[in-house]
Amino acid sequence: MIAKSLRDYRRALIWWTIGISAFLTLYLSIYENVRQDPATFNAQAMAKFPGALRDLMGGMGDLSVGAGYLQSVVYQLFVPMLFIVCATLLAHRAIAQPEEAGTLELVVTLPVDRQRLVLQRFVALAVALLAVAVVTFGVVWAVGESVQIGVPFDRMLAAQTGVFLLGLFCGTVALTVGAATGRKTIASAVVGVWVVAGYVVVTVGRSVEAISWLKWVSPFHYYTEGRPLYEGLPVGDYLVLAGATAVLVLTAVLAFDRRDIGV
Amino acid sequence: MTAVVQAEGLTKYYGKRRGLEDLTLEIQPGEIFGYLGPNGAGKTTTIRLLLDVIRPTRGLVRVLGADPREPAIRSRIGYLPGELALEGRDRARDYLRFLGRVRGGVPDARIDALAERFDADLSVPMRKLSKGNKQKVGLIQAFMHEPEFLILDEPTGGLDPLVQQEFLALVREVRTSGRTVLMSSHVLAEVESVSDRVGIVRAGRLVAVENVAALREKAVRRVELHFESPVPRAAFEDLPGVRDLRVEGASVSCTIDGRPDALIKAAARFTVVHLVSAEPDLEEIFLTYYSDEERHHDRQESA
Structure with a gap:
C-alpha cells in the first residue's frame, strides 16, 4: 500500500524537488555577489523591505553573513512555504482527493483495516516529504559550499530538519482534516489559515501584546524560535512539532475509522 | 449453514x-x-x-x-x-495486480482470462478508459x-x-x-x-x-389455442385458473393465472393446430408490487 502511494506520488515528487532545487540554486548563487559587496546589498534590502515588511521577513539579519542570508532568503519564508504547499497537496491525495473522486470506495472495501489505511497513507506522505527534503538538502549544501556560504553542515542540517518537520506537520493537518471530513477545500482552508495566521503571529505579531501569546499555537514558533542556523538543533521545539504531528495522526486514524465514506 | x-x-x-x-x-x-x-x-x-x-x-x-x-x-x-471511479496514469493491468496483491494474491493468468472473456484492453492507463471499459475492469x-x-x-x-x-x-x-x-x-x-x-x-x-x-408461476399469461374444427365453449368453462375466456369457432383465447395444466388437458381432447402463449412479463408483475404498495401507502397516509 505504501509503495503504491509512493508510486502514485512519483511524478509530483520529481517536479517539486526540481522546483525547490531550482529556487535554492538561483537564490544561493546570488550570495556570491552579496558577499563581495555587502554594503550595497544590505542597503538595497533595507530600502526594499521597510518596517513591517522587514518584520514579516523575520527581521532580516545581516545578509552579507552566510547564516543571515540563508535564513532570510531560504529558510525564513519561501522554502518553508513551498514545503507546506507540497505537503498539503500530497496529503490531499491520502484521503480527501480519492474520496471526492470516488476511488476511495473500492480501497476501503479491500481487506485492509481502516486505521491501518490512514497510517499507511501518513507513512507514504512522510517518506515522500523526506525524499524531497533530503534531495533539496543536498542541493542547499552543494550550492552553499560552492558560493562559500560558510554555515556548518550540522547547522544547515538542523534548519533543513525544521523545514521537513514543519512541512510534515502542515501536511498532517491537511491529512487529518481530510480524513475527518473527506473534503479537500476544508483541509486546504484549515492549513491556509493556520499557516498564514501562525506566520504573522511570530513575525509582525511578535511585538503586539494582544496576539503575541498566540505564538504558542503557531507551528512557526517552534520552527524559527530555536534559530537552528545560528544555534544548532533546537531539540525541544522540534519535539513539539513532531509530537503535535503524532497527535494529529492519531486523530486522523480515529476520525476516519468512525465515519461514513463518500456520502 | x-x-x-x-x-x-x-x-x-x-x-x-x-x-x-x-x-x-x-x-x-x-x-x-x-x-x-x-x-x-x-x-x-x-x-x-x-x-x-x-x-x-x-x-x-x-x-x-x-x-x-x-x-x-x-x-x-x-x-x-x-x-x-478509476483514475490515474496506472495501466489497468497494474491496478488489477495491485488489488490482487492486497487481497492475498491473484495469478496473472486469471486476470488475462477474464480480460479475454470481456474483451478488455488492460494496457490503457485508467484515466483513458471509456465508460464501458471501466465497467469491464470493475467486473x-x-x-x-x-x-x-x-x-x-x-x-x-x-x-x-x-x-x-x-x-x-x-x-x-x-x-x-x-x-x-x-x-x-x-x-x-x-x-x-x-x-x-x-x-x-x-x-x-x-x-x-x-x-x-x-x-413466473404467479404471472398472468395470455394463451391462444387454434383447433382443426370448432370446439364447444363448455369444454373450457370453469377450468381452474382460466379467466377472460373467449370461444369463437375453432379458436379459444383466455388468460391463465399460474399453471396452464388444466387448460392443456382440456385442449388435448381436440386437435390443436396452433398454440400461442406470451411469456409473462415479470416487469409487469414487479410493477404491480409497486402500485399495491403505493395504494397501501396512500391509504395509510389518508387515514
Whole structure:
C-alpha cells in the first residue's frame, strides 16, 4: 500500500524537488555577489523591505553573513512555504482527493483495516516529504559550499530538519482534516489559515501584546524560535512539532475509522 | 449453514434523510439474489452497509457470518461499486495486480482470462478508459480473486449486449461453483434470467422478496389455442385458473393465472393446430408490487 502511494506520488515528487532545487540554486548563487559587496546589498534590502515588511521577513539579519542570508532568503519564508504547499497537496491525495473522486470506495472495501489505511497513507506522505527534503538538502549544501556560504553542515542540517518537520506537520493537518471530513477545500482552508495566521503571529505579531501569546499555537514558533542556523538543533521545539504531528495522526486514524465514506 | 447476508432491522439515515429503513433479509449460500428498485431507493445504501463503507444508524448486519468491520472477511468478497471511479496514469493491468496483491494474491493468468472473456484492453492507463471499459475492469477486479460472495451494484451499466451475455454466463458459473451473488439493478429484465430470488426495494424499504420461479408461476399469461374444427365453449368453462375466456369457432383465447395444466388437458381432447402463449412479463408483475404498495401507502397516509 505504501509503495503504491509512493508510486502514485512519483511524478509530483520529481517536479517539486526540481522546483525547490531550482529556487535554492538561483537564490544561493546570488550570495556570491552579496558577499563581495555587502554594503550595497544590505542597503538595497533595507530600502526594499521597510518596517513591517522587514518584520514579516523575520527581521532580516545581516545578509552579507552566510547564516543571515540563508535564513532570510531560504529558510525564513519561501522554502518553508513551498514545503507546506507540497505537503498539503500530497496529503490531499491520502484521503480527501480519492474520496471526492470516488476511488476511495473500492480501497476501503479491500481487506485492509481502516486505521491501518490512514497510517499507511501518513507513512507514504512522510517518506515522500523526506525524499524531497533530503534531495533539496543536498542541493542547499552543494550550492552553499560552492558560493562559500560558510554555515556548518550540522547547522544547515538542523534548519533543513525544521523545514521537513514543519512541512510534515502542515501536511498532517491537511491529512487529518481530510480524513475527518473527506473534503479537500476544508483541509486546504484549515492549513491556509493556520499557516498564514501562525506566520504573522511570530513575525509582525511578535511585538503586539494582544496576539503575541498566540505564538504558542503557531507551528512557526517552534520552527524559527530555536534559530537552528545560528544555534544548532533546537531539540525541544522540534519535539513539539513532531509530537503535535503524532497527535494529529492519531486523530486522523480515529476520525476516519468512525465515519461514513463518500456520502 | 450460516447465511451469507443476515440483516435485521438494518436502518441508515443520512442526517435526517432516510437511506434505508428496517431491512430484514437473509441470503443463503449458493443463491443469486437480484436486488431491484428505482434509483435512490436504497440499493446502494444497503450494499455500502454490507461492505462497511458506511455504518448503520441501527440494526444488525452480518456478512459471511462476521461483522463487516472485520477486514479479513472483505478478502472473501468481490465488489463492483455502482459508480466505479478509476483514475490515474496506472495501466489497468497494474491496478488489477495491485488489488490482487492486497487481497492475498491473484495469478496473472486469471486476470488475462477474464480480460479475454470481456474483451478488455488492460494496457490503457485508467484515466483513458471509456465508460464501458471501466465497467469491464470493475467486473474483472470483482471476479478475479474468486470470492465466495460477489456484490455487484448495477453490473451491466455501460456494457454492450455481447459483454452482458458473457457477464451473465460468468454469474451462472459462480452459482454452479456454489458461490453467492447479490446484484442490484433498476431493471428486472437484466437480472431475472439468472436470479433465484429478487428483493424489491422502494423508498428505503424492502417491499417484497420473491422467488423468481414463483413469480413466473404467479404471472398472468395470455394463451391462444387454434383447433382443426370448432370446439364447444363448455369444454373450457370453469377450468381452474382460466379467466377472460373467449370461444369463437375453432379458436379459444383466455388468460391463465399460474399453471396452464388444466387448460392443456382440456385442449388435448381436440386437435390443436396452433398454440400461442406470451411469456409473462415479470416487469409487469414487479410493477404491480409497486402500485399495491403505493395504494397501501396512500391509504395509510389518508387515514
